[in-house]
Amino acid sequence: MKQRFVLLVILMTVALALPAMLLNFNKKTDTYNLNNAEVNQLLNELSKDWDNVEKYRNTIVTNSYDFNYEVIDDAGMVLIKTDTGMPVDMGRATSERYTIRDIKVDGEVVGKLLIDNDFDTAISGAQNRFMLRYYIAILIEAVIIAVFLFWVFRNIVKPFDDLKDFASDVASGNLDKPLEMDRGNIFGNFTESFDIMRTELNEAKQKEYEAQRSKMELVSQLSHDIKTPVASIKALGELLEAQSTDDKSKERLNSIVSKADNIDVMVSDLFTKTLTDLNELNVDASEQESSILDKIIKDADHMDRITGDGVEGCIIMCDPLRTTQVINNIISNSYKYADTVIHLKSRIEDDCLVVSFEDEGGGVSEDDLPMITKRFRRGENAKGKPGSGLGLAIASELMEKMGGELEVENTSRGLLVTLYFQIA
The missing domain is CATH 3.30.565.10 (Histidine kinase-like ATPase, C-terminal domain)
Incomplete structure (x- = not known):
């Protein structure tokens, strides 16, 4: 149990760190990679053929390289370019993050080579790769969290609910329902003890019930038995009262009969109450x-x-x-x-x-x-x-x-x- 819990904590830690790990993975691939060999080759060609190149004015030429470019002279005049949509001045080229290289002839700068980095495409590709990694990270994290929550529910929440229901049953006097034992959950070590407690409480309850029932049956029997001598005392008192001629004796005998009546009523009440407690008082509505x-x-x-x-x-x-x-x-x-x-x-x-x-x-x-x-x-x-x-x-x-x-x-x-x- 403890080892599995530690493993899940480690997985949760990895899940929380996973987005940052994936988003920083191979971060360099999100930048535009320019082929410097091709750039240097183009610069050499332009330097060697500069006399012919500077004769052009805003001319579209065939492109044999993997990138679009534009050549301007030292006065800022566009000489040649491979795409009509390319900038016509240095300011725009700078703002659009073009790569700018000097064109030199005999060590003297005679013009500029403006290379289109295709930055928007690079940004779009980087964003797509970012979102892909992000969604993968979220998916993996969601799976790990789902596994963790399932483990928590099965090993902590559900056993706790079972214990709560068990406690409610015990509190309400329902001691016949056993508590399911599972040593695999976090409360496993206590489950058996709780069920032993339930069993002992149930046995104690049964013993108490039997003792109470025995006592009530005794009271019921005594109540029934007392009524017979009380009835005899009452009958004898009434007979003596009827035969007596002395007023004082009649008064005393009448008191005896009255007390016998009171005893009879109380014994009857006690007998009825005992039958009610024993669920043996028949009521047929x-x-x-x-x-x-x-x-x-x-x-x-x-x-x-x-x-x-x-x-x-x-x-x-x-x-x-x-x-x-x-x-x-x-x-x-x-x-x-x-x-x-x-x-x-x-x-x-x-x-x-x-x-x-x-x-x-x-x-x-x-x-x-x-x-x-x-x-x-x-x-x-x-x-x-x-x-x-x-x-x-x-x-x-x-x-x-x-x-x-x-x-x-x-x-x-x-x-x-x-x-x-x-x-x-």
Whole structure:
């Protein structure tokens, strides 16, 4: 891994230096190369035949050399030239970068030889060669960079993304998906350790689940077993109360029966909560006429505190048994904590039947309000009164299992509990 990384760094360095290397390669070929032998030969011919040459005036002559040229005398007069487009004076020849040589006869300068370097063609050729090298350099550099980026993606980016996804799975509790191990990437040495950690966490989670399930099954069994002696105590207390003729004894026996009822309610709540945690609480929501709610409410309101016009007629989704538990809990809580009249209202809203119960007990504190549907949480107004803090929590869970919802809020009169039933 380390050797391959060093090799890629070297290739990247070469890629960055490659344009400069290619652009400077054979730089001399970008300049115009004049054949000095031919130039000297032409100068010798002109010197020897100068007497005839100086008789010409701006005359086009046949060219036997690889370059165009022009001859002027010492007065600047054009004598001969090989191309009509050639300059007619020294100034223009100089500006167009002509090669200028002296023509000498017996050591005396008698004229000038102006040689066309074809500089534009040379520049064009140099530019073409420059661009060719430039594009080749860019292409090679692009290939090297692409290889480097592919290596980075395969050996760094993708393994890092895999680790990130693995961490998300672990954080969300999904410990069944193994982390693919590849020692070829940069995180290869850590991959196996992470997967071992996942395996150990999964084993610990399974052990914790088994321990929790065992504990909840024990609580469920105890809750069930406690109900039998409590029922016996209640029955015996009611029998003794019925047979007693002494008012003080009747009062004490009535207190025993009342406490037995409280214990029975708390044990029932604990039993229901445990079944919910074990996912063994059966909720079978089916299509029911909403009039079933009127019957459940009437049966639960044994103190005749409910006022209202009844429930709107429609077909709803509910489990009659679990709905009875929910409504019994709401009404018994109102009896216990508010001890006032209960206002019943209902309406159809979108695809729900909304049924609300509002007492006149002043409600609960705003701090306690969000917590009273949580397990084992009770409001300040519950102090000194029997209860487990499970009632509304269980009612809320039962409503959710039936596809509905339970909401609580304070009003100007007291506490408002609202049930939402899905319309079939």
